[in-house]
Amino acid sequence: MNRVLHYFSEALTHRLEQRKWLEEHQFLVGDLHNHCNISYGHGDLEDAIAFAAEQLDFFSVTGHFAWPDMEEGTIPPEVQAYHREGFARLRTQWSHYNQLLERASERCISFPSYEFHSFQAGDYTIIHKNLGIALPDPPPRFKKDERLMKLLDSTDASKDELFCMPHHIGYKQGYRGIGWEFFHAQASPVIEIVSMHGSAESLEASPKYLHTMGPRSGMNTMQGGLSLGHRFGVVGSSDHHNASPGSYGCGRTGLWSTDRNREAIWAGLSSRQTLALTGDPIELMVFLNDNPMGSGYDFPGDGIVSLDAYVAGYTVMDRIEILKNNRVIHRVHPSDNQHTQHMERGFLDVTFGWGEKHSLCQWEAAITIEKGIIRSASPRLRGEDIVDPLDNSDNERIIPHFTSTRNTASLTVVTRGNPTATTDATQGFALEIEGSEQSVVHIHAKGFWHEELHYLEASYLLSSLSCTSRVAYLNGFVSPAVSISQFHPIEQCIGEVHTEVNAQPGDFFYARAFTNNGDCAWSSPCWVR
Incomplete structure (x- = not known):
């Protein structure tokens, strides 16, 4: 995947070295x-x-x-x-x-x-x-x-x-x-x-x-x-x-x-050429005078370098920051971007879970887009968290399964309710959708909960999600639920920085990005030699 190359084609028109580098690379997780x-x-x-x-x-x-x-x-x-x-x-x-x-x-x-x-x-x-490979041999007995x-x-x-x-x-x-x-x-x-x-x-x-x-x-x-x-x-x-x-x-x-x-x-x-991510595959790329992150750049004679950063997220991007020697020198807020009123391209979060704590629900669900296209999808699948190696899990293991096509995203998964009011144990995915005001989001789900099979179906105009989210419960109060997020226009989920900065030998630069749902991305640094 390389959404940076696609989203920022205009900015890359006159940055030929960066375009060439991005054309030769793909983003993996x-x-x-x-x-x-x-x-x-x-x-x-x-x-x-x-x-x-x-x-x-x-x-x-x-x-x-x-x-x-x-x-x-x-x-x-x-x-x-x-x-x-x-x-x-x-x-x-x-x-x-x-x-x-x-x-x-x-x-x-x-x-x-x-x-x-x-x-x-x-x-x-x-x-x-x-x-x-073979494991290394044990150390000699009685020796350090x-x-x-x-x-x-x-x-x-x-x-x-x-x-x-x-x-x-x-x-x-x-x-x-x-x-x-x-x-x-x-x-x-x-x-x-x-x-x-x-x-x-x-x-x-x-x-x-x-x-x-x-x-x-x-x-x-x-x-x-x-x-x-x-x-x-x-x-x-x-x-x-x-x-x-x-x-x-x-x-x-x-x-x-x-x-x-x-x-x-x-x-x-x-x-x-790496990033540290908390969750979503946020594509973040930084160039220092056209040199990619992770590399060094020879000190320029005039002490001025150009820095370009590109960020492609899966939900609203709160801020993108550029740091020089660990201090923020530039900040942008894509979440403030104005967007066109007609529906074109943007992102939806689909999330399953909630309900009684430790109450298992086995979901089979599909989201179908009518009169629209799924351009990309990113699963958000969690394992059951066990922090202490001595803790035990009593739950039978069921591996989640996610697929997506041009019109449908499907998920089979088990949710357990959130173990505390501040611990997120939900499951879900993010969808990049291209559509119009006539596009419709259909959800078809069934959940096996408390030894009974329950069915859930709902349909929402994509335009109705432009300013609000939707929630459906599987079987009434404190039962598991599904959340369809507000539709986030693409302008608020991506961002770019183009600036010139003073640099001296030994200086280093990196970028970090933060989304409204708490996901973060940190780039590897670039150095001035």
Whole structure:
């Protein structure tokens, strides 16, 4: 997909280098760090692979592998025990893991990975380019485990076909947050800055760190690392522990790639042509004097550089910000854009869920557009969140399934009600629709709830959704419901920035975008050499 090239064709008419670059790239979405029961976690590997295939282009499922300095912390014996059991389980599952990942790549490009915990250096996911790798040998008995430190010191991601990705970097060092003194850009082209742990773009970033492991701390953020002079790209991962790669709202990676294959994806990751996303596949691209994000640019003689940014969202874009050396220097608000009164192109959110807490409803639903066209669609599928690896899920697993055609989007999914009044456990999708005032949105749904099958049908003129949303309940008060959002005109869901800025060697720039529904996107930086 490359909606940026389509939406901003006029702006790119006179920016030929940028147009050429965009014509050679497509936008992909992945999740390189998440878990299931191959180590400690929940859900089968088969389920994780099936879940990934519903909404991702590439993925990994990560095995918990080792914790070299575990005994140096004040960890209760029972917590140490389940970690050791998980590490041992991974070795018994590794052959099966390799076999299933090989088959998975026929639908969704898979990369093998395993994870080191570390109080000292912070946690790292070791991601390999090629399938069928062997796990490293256990360390010699009664000797200190130096395997992670050796990887960080010696890996060259451009040659070794693996890289070491720090994750949940925001925790305090000594509490599994990143130790910047052990970070090497050669080994780690990208850093995971957002996951179900929260966002570590900055100390004020949303979502907050609310996990049991603690709050964000000091310089352990994207901005902290950049201010120390480190160079890296940024990604998001779900870090989900229940076989749900790409679970909506937990974290994903956006990638500009020349193709949807292993070689091209790996090259894009290594070149830092990446975004950190919370949920929606917001296409964000930044050029510094026509050089793409993730790259360096030689200092210009006059000290002036042009900066161009393009953002294509799936709902109303609240703001787009350009940062220089961690300070906002430019801000636009696409949500303020005026739009034409006649219906042409825009976005609808379709959401299923609500009802009594922990009350399962199995949905089969279809949205059909009459006298209109579905131009693109983006599923918003969530796995059941389990934050503590020792927690359990009593719910039978049903993998969601989403499809879309020129006129119809279909979803089979289970909703459970929201576990708290501030926790979103809904399921759904976003649709880009091209239509007119005569277009009609039809919904046909059935839901199996409380051991009974209920039916729901409704139709709405697209023009009636221009200033309001619609809601339908499956079976009365506190039953599950469906929400059809207000129709959002495309002018309010996309945005661009074209500006000239002063620059000096060592300066860095990046962009971030925020939507009205809480989704965020952060670009990898560009540097002035």
